[in-house]
Amino acid sequence: MTGPAERSAPRGEATSRRPPRWLPRALLMTVLAVYLAAFGWYALGALRGLAINVLIAFFLALALEPPVLWCVRHGWRRGAAAATALGGSLVAVAVVLALFGNLFVQQLLQLLDVVPEVYTAVQDLAAERFGVALPDSGDLVRDVLTTFGDDVASGALLFGTTVIGALFAMLTVLLVTYYLLAAGPRFRAAVCRWLTPARQQEVLTLWEITQVKVSDFISSRIVLAALSSAFTVVFLLILRTPYALPLALFVGVVSQFVPTIGTYLGGALPVAVALTAQGLPQALAVLAFVIGYQQLENLYFSPKVSARALEMNPAVSFLVVLAFGALFGALGAFLALPVAATIQATANTYLRRHALIESHLLRDPTRWQRVGDDEAAGPGPRP
Template sequence: MAPTDETARSQQQAPPSGTTSPTGPPAGPGPGVAPSARMPRWLPRAMVLALSLVAVFQLGSWAFHQLIGLLVNILIAFFLALAIEPAVSWMASKGLRRGFATFLVFLITLIGAAGFVTLLGSMLAGQIIKMVEDFPAYLDSVISWINTTFHTELKRVDIQEGLLRSDWLQKYVQNSATGVLDVSAQVLGGLFQLLTIALFSFYFAADGPRLRRALCSVLPPAKQAEVLRAWEIAVDKTGGYLYSRGLMALISGAAHYVLLEYLDVPYAPALAVWVGLVSQFIPTIGTYLAGALPMLIAFTVNPWYALWVLVFVVLYQQFENYVLQPKLTAKTVDIHPAVAFGSVVAGTALLGAIGALIAIPAIATLQAFLGAYVKRYDVTDDPRVHGHRRRGSRNPVARLRRRLEEKADRQQPTSRPMDDARDDDGPKRGAGAESGAGPEGGTP
């Protein structure tokens, strides 16, 4: 009974649950408070960190969408600077200051672009004035053809009055008047964008060595070599791409000039320059866009001339794609036509027309840079590598018959006929009888 008394005495001396001990903290949780209901110490800190990351992401996304136009302009300026880098470096090697050499390159480019735009504008203005003056004669010829073919009695005066009194013409004039401000704003925005691109490209080209030095100063020596190599590859590929395009534009313009001059189409030199530049520097649709204007002007001279121009544009495009372009771009760009087409489509989807223009040099630069890290092996001398099939694989019936014969040979029994067995075993039994050996190998 002694242990029982000691247990009862210890229970009476123990403080009740939830009360404060005079020598320490509470003995346990009070009534109604579960041990698992306490908040972990790391939870508030994790919640603050998560909310901070979400806020930073939202702020970065907003800033990126606000600055996407500026970033695209900087990307275009960077590729333009890479394109004129060889010319600027060549002038700098002749003793000119790099900034002045960049200014000369920009001045020559600006004069060429301004002359082209002026010549093309004057050509278009002259053609538009001529088409407006000859429009009544064209309309009379069309009306006479309709009256002769369908036995109608249309008159030009009635058609003009109907057009002037139509509701859609009045609405079109009103919308055009209200859209003048929008067009003016777009023109001013385009001029500001061109100024921004020209300014950044000038600084990138003039301060190219300083920019490379500043970029390499924050990298270890091994990374510096890789950055400089990538920069050099980008300069070679971008400059080579633009120079090869310029050479193809010159050849295309000369070929179309000969055709247009032979057909006696007006403004043949300006049209030839238009076809050469637009067909080469606007990917995918540039050829058809370039050929539309000469066809339209040739149609005003003779409708059959427009058909001849169309045929020549299609034939020359095939010659350029399969003969001229592979020879000129083999050393400058050197990418597969399917890869080039896919890069143009991807660039158009990402950045529009600008992405289509810079997609090919960007992919060529990336391919040349990553080529040093790709390990290549010798290809086995297998006919299938060259697209040739193995012998006997062209006739599926013979191949199936051969497989059936092999299967039938494998399924035949392995035991031989009895005559062959007697012939093989006979000498052995005869030798045993002559020696007098019994079935156990002993004497009888």
């Protein structure tokens, strides 16, 4: 005969070995969460390009909102005003490309004609001064085609697909920009209907702040483009380079409104014109001026203008451009200042500021304080 404790022991052991009832459900929920997280990550990566295009369209709509409002105040329908503002900006871009594109192509063709002569001069100089025999231009071209022929072909194919993708992206940006401009208050009302009145006021305030900062950013770009054009036209006139005024306008517009590579694209055309029309010394002088002015603009003009227009510290604006460019590329560098200025203005609006305490570390000493400190220190050596 066995006791009750002995008879219940095997059943308890079997019950302890059986998994708890919640474990299968927890495993299923874990697998589902991992699957949803992986799908979300994939979706974010796949939609990254679309999100960037929508962001560009949003900032374009904010930049074109003032002319649309001007047209609406003068009796235009909002759809017609949006189409006119967007179409006018496209026409302006097309005119700039037509004016300078033809000049750029002509100078590029002349440059291709001049390159063999320049290479021959360099070849003779290297042979006379340094005793170095450079290969002939024909042999050099054949070697390049033999070595990099496949890479050139694949690069041309990649360039073609990139151009097609850029056209689709541009069409997407233009359509979204028009819809945002045409909707205007109706779009903001549709967003605000999902929010409480307090949240609506916050969203509309943030929208207005963003609108102001984007307008300030565009105005700062215009000021920098005017400065660049003025300095460039003076230098080209001193150098007696032909087409000085259109070249200077091209440099100013492209260097400020094309992110990252705009400086190099803008400076390439006057260098090519100087090389084909005047010679190698003048081309090197223009190149040196472009590089020197770029440093002056980065260190002085751009921080000052950006700080005044966007109310940001010059060092902060410079670091913000570097950081956004490293994270998001050319688009990030172009949109860094208005985004950062919007964040700063929002923080100033909603975050509470406190009164400063009295401390000598919070302000520079006056002249009489410095003189008094020197007299109190005595005639001994000063740090």
